Amino acid sequence: MNPAFNRMWTSSIVSNLSDGVMVAAVPLLAISLTDSPVLISAIGAMVMLPWLLFAIPIGALVDRLDRRYILAGANAIRSGIVGILALIIALDHVTIYWLLVAAFIIGICEVASDTTAQSLIPQILEKKDFEKGNSRLQISETVIQGFVGAPLSGFIYAIAIYLPFFINSLGFAIASLFALSIPVKYLQDVRAEEAEKTPKHFIADMKFGISYLVNEKTLRRLVVTTASIGFCYAMGSATMVLFIIKELELPERYFGVFLAITGVGAVAGALVASRLSSKFGRSKVMTFTIVASSVELLLSAFSPNIYVFAALATFGAFVISHWNILLMATYQTIIPNELYGRIHGTRRTLVWGTMPIGSLLGGVLASFSLRLPMYIGGAIATLIALFSINFLLNIEKKYLPEKTP
Numbered sequence: 001m002n003p004a005f006n007r008m009w010t011s012s013i014v015s016n017l018s019d020g021v022m023v024a025a026v027p028l029l030a031i032s033l034t035d036s037p038v039l040i041s042a043i044g045a046m047v048m049l050p051w052l053l054f055a056i057p058i059g060a061l062v063d064r065l066d067r068r069y070i071l072a073g074a075n076a077i078r079s080g081i082v083g084i085l086a087l088i089i090a091l092d093h094v095t096i097y098w099l100l101v102a103a104f105i106i107g108i109c110e111v112a113s114d115t116t117a118q119s120l121i122p123q124i125l126e127k128k129d130f131e132k133g134n135s136r137l138q139i140s141e142t143v144i145q146g147f148v149g150a151p152l153s154g155f156i157y158a159i160a161i162y163l164p165f166f167i168n169s170l171g172f173a174i175a176s177l178f179a180l181s182i183p184v185k186y187l188q189d190v191r192a193e194e195a196e197k198t199p200k201h202f203i204a205d206m207k208f209g210i211s212y213l214v215n216e217k218t219l220r221r222l223v224v225t226t227a228s229i230g231f232c233y234a235m236g237s238a239t240m241v242l243f244i245i246k247e248l249e250l251p252e253r254y255f256g257v258f259l260a261i262t263g264v265g266a267v268a269g270a271l272v273a274s275r276l277s278s279k280f281g282r283s284k285v286m287t288f289t290i291v292a293s294s295v296e297l298l299l300s301a302f303s304p305n306i307y308v309f310a311a312l313a314t315f316g317a318f319v320i321s322h323w324n325i326l327l328m329a330t331y332q333t334i335i336p337n338e339l340y341g342r343i344h345g346t347r348r349t350l351v352w353g354t355m356p357i358g359s360l361l362g363g364v365l366a367s368f369s370l371r372l373p374m375y376i377g378g379a380i381a382t383l384i385a386l387f388s389i390n391f392l393l394n395i396e397k398k399y400l401p402e403k404t405p
Helices: 003-033 037-064 067-090 096-124 127-159 163-180 190-195 202-215 217-237 240-247 252-280 282-300 306-334 337-351 355-366 372-387 389-393 395-399
Strands: none
Touching: 003 037, 003 067, 003 096, 003 127, 003 163, 003 240, 003 252, 037 067, 037 096, 037 202, 037 217, 037 240, 037 337, 037 355, 067 096, 067 163, 096 127, 096 306, 096 337, 127 163, 127 252, 127 306, 202 217, 202 337, 217 282, 217 306, 217 337, 217 355, 217 372, 217 389, 240 252, 252 282, 252 306, 282 306, 282 372, 282 389, 282 395, 306 337, 355 372, 372 389, 389 395
16 A cells, blocks of 8 residues: 555554544443433434534535645544543543533544545545455454454553543544645645536535435435434444443443454454455445344344353444445445545435434433344344345446456
């Protein structure tokens, strides 16, 4: 891979390390502050809500500004917010509401960093390397978060509850510096030339992104399908930490270890995704994985103990990893790079913007039973996936007539 991708990859690795430390620390802190399933589910909702509110305007900015600065700025702001949160925790002034506010601001920064990173891939890599690039990002994210950050997090949290948050703040600061170090010459591409041909007005840019998605029927169907299943996943997983610790009685200090075990499946999926796509075809692999992951969510609701649940979650991570890598490679192939920020923002508004609603609904359902969100979310997701089989099998014929390298 070229130097630009390697710098961006390094930035991603560092930020993923900090995220991994937070993956276990945040839910553990949350359940120490409140027993309310609704408030706990609201944390996930607040992280995802910015996708509904800001994804489209941020996507337009990504197409207009230097993407290095957006990526670096988002990480820098996250570093500051988490640092302040760590201080509040250390001073014993933290409440669940402070955590909710921090989650919302961090969510805005995540919209900017994710949109920018995904927009950079088609800008700095050739099409034949899209799956490889996404696979490397997915593997590093899973390995660093799941096998380094998350397992350590529970033990670091036990030493001092504010310590994981200080580590997270430092990690984002370092990631910001790596983002700034991306060689500028790799950012000078057709995007600059196409900018002269596209609307100059910011509002016009956003409208164009929306109309493009609305008019591309197959792309629109793919986004709606993904958004519907994502809503069900948000519903099913919103209070999963309560289910694991309260219902399945896993000790809190081993929560990070559980995340590491499921990470094995995600890494395995990322390692073979490109190979299976080449052998069987991207459409077939995507179809199988989205159906299998939906069925896994439903079956998880019937788990009698943590061992069965962990096995199902590991398999789910395996197939979801395939889906994420191949889906992103498909988007990066079919969406023009000079429009990618706007289209990416528009589709994420639908896909991730509906997740806060799903999370809150999951919290309400969990008030009756901690298994209920997985029962309902898994059943609906499975029906949607089965109904979409024929459509998904024809994606490759529609957009990718040539065999993926």
